[in-house]
Amino acid sequence: MNGFEVAQHNSEDGITILRLKGFLDAHTAGDLEAALQKCIDEKKFRIVVNFEELNYISSAGLGVFMGFIEDVRENGGDIKMTSMTEKIFHVFDLLGFPALYDILKTDDEAVERFAQTEKE
Amino acid sequence: MKKQNQKDRQQHDRRLLDLQSLFELSKTLNSSLQQDVILDTLLFTPMGRMMIGRGAVLLNEDAKTCRIAAAKGLPQSVREHALLIEERFDAPAPMPAESDSPGLAFLYRHGLRLLCPIHSNKRQIGYLVLGEKITGAPFSPDELQYLEALANLASSSLENSRILAELRDVNRRLDKKIQQLNTLFEITRELNSTLDRDKIATTLSYAVMGEMMIRQLALAVREDEGQGELLTSKGFGRNSDFSFIDSETFWCLLDGAPQPTPVESLADDALRTTLSSMKVRLLVPLLNQEKVLACMIVGDRLSGTAFHDDDLELLATLGNSALVALENARLFRETLEKQRLEEELAIARDIQQRLLPAEPPDISGFDFSGLNIPHAQVGGDYYDFIRVNEKELVLTIGDVSGKGVPASLLMANLQASLHAMVHAKWPLTETVFRINNIIHANTSIDKFITFFLASLNVETRELTYVNAGHNPPMLFHKDGKMTELQEGGLILGMMSDVPYEQGTIPLQNGDLLVLFTDGVTEATNPAGEEFTEQGVIDVILRSGVSSAREAVERLRDAVLEFSGDAPRTDDITILTLLVT
Numbered sequence: 001m002n003g004f005e006v007a008q009h010n011s012e013d014g015i016t017i018l019r020l021k022g023f024l025d026a027h028t029a030g031d032l033e034a035a036l037q038k039c040i041d042e043k044k045f046r047i048v049v050n051f052e053e054l055n056y057i058s059s060a061g062l063g064v065f066m067g068f069i070e071d072v073r074e075n076g077g078d079i080k081m082t083s084m085t086e087k088i089f090h091v092f093d094l095l096g097f098p099a100l101y102d103i104l105k106t107d108d109e110a111v112e113r114f115a116q117t118e119k120e
Numbered sequence: 121m122k123k124q125n126q127k128d129r130q131q132h133d134r135r136l137l138d139l140q141s142l143f144e145l146s147k148t149l150n151s152s153l154q155q156d157v158i159l160d161t162l163l164f165t166p167m168g169r170m171m172i173g174r175g176a177v178l179l180n181e182d183a184k185t186c187r188i189a190a191a192k193g194l195p196q197s198v199r200e201h202a203l204l205i206e207e208r209f210d211a212p213a214p215m216p217a218e219s220d221s222p223g224l225a226f227l228y229r230h231g232l233r234l235l236c237p238i239h240s241n242k243r244q245i246g247y248l249v250l251g252e253k254i255t256g257a258p259f260s261p262d263e264l265q266y267l268e269a270l271a272n273l274a275s276s277s278l279e280n281s282r283i284l285a286e287l288r289d290v291n292r293r294l295d296k297k298i299q300q301l302n303t304l305f306e307i308t309r310e311l312n313s314t315l316d317r318d319k320i321a322t323t324l325s326y327a328v329m330g331e332m333m334i335r336q337l338a339l340a341v342r343e344d345e346g347q348g349e350l351l352t353s354k355g356f357g358r359n360s361d362f363s364f365i366d367s368e369t370f371w372c373l374l375d376g377a378p379q380p381t382p383v384e385s386l387a388d389d390a391l392r393t394t395l396s397s398m399k400v401r402l403l404v405p406l407l408n409q410e411k412v413l414a415c416m417i418v419g420d421r422l423s424g425t426a427f428h429d430d431d432l433e434l435l436a437t438l439g440n441s442a443l444v445a446l447e448n449a450r451l452f453r454e455t456l457e458k459q460r461l462e463e464e465l466a467i468a469r470d471i472q473q474r475l476l477p478a479e480p481p482d483i484s485g486f487d488f489s490g491l492n493i494p495h496a497q498v499g500g501d502y503y504d505f506i507r508v509n510e511k512e513l514v515l516t517i518g519d520v521s522g523k524g525v526p527a528s529l530l531m532a533n534l535q536a537s538l539h540a541m542v543h544a545k546w547p548l549t550e551t552v553f554r555i556n557n558i559i560h561a562n563t564s565i566d567k568f569i570t571f572f573l574a575s576l577n578v579e580t581r582e583l584t585y586v587n588a589g590h591n592p593p594m595l596f597h598k599d600g601k602m603t604e605l606q607e608g609g610l611i612l613g614m615m616s617d618v619p620y621e622q623g624t625i626p627l628q629n630g631d632l633l634v635l636f637t638d639g640v641t642e643a644t645n646p647a648g649e650e651f652t653e654q655g656v657i658d659v660i661l662r663s664g665v666s667s668a669r670e671a672v673e674r675l676r677d678a679v680l681e682f683s684g685d686a687p688r689t690d691d692i693t694i695l696t697l698l699v700t
Contacts (some may be wrong), residue, residue, distance in 0.1 A: 008344035025310075026306050026307055026310040026323045026326065026327055027307055027310055028320075029322070029326045030322065033322075033326075041135070045389040057307075058302060058303060058306050058327070058330070059299065059302075059303040059326075059327050059328075060303070060306065060307070060310075060323060060326040060327040060330055060331030061326070061330060062329075063325065063326030063327055063328065063329035063331070063332075063354075064326050064329075064330070065330070066326075066329040066330060066333060066334060066335055066354075066355065066422065067325070067326065067329055067337075067354040067355045068355075069335070069357055070335050070336070070423065071355075090295070090336030091299065092300050094292070094295055094296050094333075095165075095299065095330065095331065095333060096333055096423055097333070099423065100333065100422045100423060
């Protein structure tokens with residue numbers, strides 16, 4: 001069985017960074033769901049998801065993001081995605097995610113983007 | 121002469137420059153497969169060379185319609201504009217000021233004055249259109265020739281880039297299909313590996329939501345009588361009201377149109393309004409053997425795009441594989457439940473067998489035997505021998521109305537009551553009176569027990585008995601005569617505080633007492649006839665038995681032989697006492 005891990009890290013500016021590692025598929029989607037649910041429960045709506053160490057993602061993994069985006073955005077937050085490998089980005093791109101999600105190169109860029117929206 | 125030479129030379133130089141520029145252009149064009157780069161090169165080269173302020177490249181969508189693929193010196197809003205051009209041009213030509221083609225009129229209005237068709241393999245693939253030179257000078261024949269050459273050079277590059285773009289598009293669609301297949305493969309594998317209904321529902325939801333960028337998704341399964349159960353709901357607000365799944369109307373509506381149905385086309389006004397307010401866009405009924413067993417409630421796509429036929433197909437495919445998994449889980453649960461029940465019944469049977477005597481009592485001068493064949497795992501028949509003291513033995517037989525577990529519970533209740541009371545030294549009538557009150561208090565009116573209780577004094581050889589509505593035991597005498605033991609009263613459990621009478625009968629050497637339940641007398645043969653009391657009498661009188669056990673076995677064999685292949689429907693219990 002291929003493992004999956006989510007590490008949560010709270011930055012100083014109230015942004016939550018989730019680092020994904022391993023294989024995100026139907027089998028492990030529940031772990032990501034729990035991590036995102038925890039953010040919502042703790043009213044942390046500004047979320048950055050870092051994909052640097054994620055080796056695989058399936059539609060079910062992407063589905064988890066769909067299940068939370070509405071809630072997060074309604075609360076003035078967002079889920080921004082960073083550091084995707086080409087392979088991972090390809091899946092997001094195929095399913096049309098780049099048009100609707102901020103997909104950025106680095107966590108800093110994502111944090112910056114949050115700061116910008118804050119100003120506006 | 122010198123002047124003429126100079127002029128020739130100038131012209132040569134310019135032609136050389138033209139050729140050089142064409143050569144460079146062809147290098148640029150051939151080194152790029154990106155349409156934008158090719159278009160830019162195609163426009164900027166002549167614009168710079170001839171000092172032209174504006175230009176555009178049109179690409180043919182079909183024979184007469186073109187799209188503005190690139191524009192310079194023009195408002196960017198003209199890009200992607202579709203133009204209808206009826207005329208055909210084989211060579212560069214001035215833009216007509218007046219034209220029936222709206223496309224040409226549009227171009228003229230935007231200050232474009234020259235039209236160079238671009239051909240590839242004799243097929244027109246587009247136009248290079250240019251404005252006036254800033255100098256206002258007309259295009260010379262050399263320049264027109266140059267532009268024609270330019271257009272021809274660009275054509276094959278454009279064609280290549282178009283093919284490449286198409287190829288990319290095909291590849292992308294292929295990748296998307298592969299992604300869908302992966303999803304299908306993954307979800308099937310995942311679904312097959314679990315029997316947990318919540319897990320199945322969640323797996324389905326996330327796969328579908330990710331695959332199609334759907335914001336909300338819920339899965340409801342159909343229960344009996346128009347009820348529904350919501351297995352999962354993702355992305356819907358916490359206060360969303362799904363009570364509509366608890367209506368016969370909802371499920372009947374799906375029965376009537378068992379395919380993915382857009383909410384706006386629902387005939388039921390109330391349902392349509394409810395679903396629309398929840399942002400539900402689609403109902404996808406899931407079928408097993410042509411029966412709607414569940415429904416996916418599908419919300420908006422984040423992209424806002426509509427669901428196409430292949431989306432609906434994928435939804436139905438994914439949904440139905442989840443339904444199969446749910447069905448498997450249900451069957452598995454039912455099987456487990458059945459197994460558990462059977463195990464419990466086996467234990468209950470074991471317990472009940474222990475409530476019956478393991479061995480007949482060993483008392484000199486008397487020979488006892490007993491037999492119980494339950495029809496189901498557990499039953500409602502009871503018989504017992506209870507040694508009260510040196511000189512007294514209690515024997516009993518009873519039959520609880522009904523069958524199976526309920527009857528067996530009451531039988532256990534009877535057994536316990538009797539065992540508690542026999543040592544109290546009450547008269548038999550008192551014991552039966554009290555047991556009747558207990559049974560009456562413990563049961564509804566339709567539950568009752570036929571019961572026979574006797575006390576044998578082993579010294580005086582006197583049998584005292586109370587018959588509470590049981591098939592009268594038969595006492596066969598040596599001379600072939602038979603006495604039925606009838607004294608007693610009402611069956612147990614019908615009324616409280618009913619008085620009972622007792623009978624007393626002395627036993628003689630050679631007397632055979634036969635007690636049985638109605639499983640013996642009411643056993644039927646394949647023709648539907650009953651064994652009857654007479655059947656019992658015939659067996660006993662005919663056989664001339666020499667032991668209690670032999671009497672039991674003869675009677676049992678006779679009943680079983682009589683029944684033949686006819687289904688047995690009741691417990692069979694036989695108890696015998698031979699006075700020796």
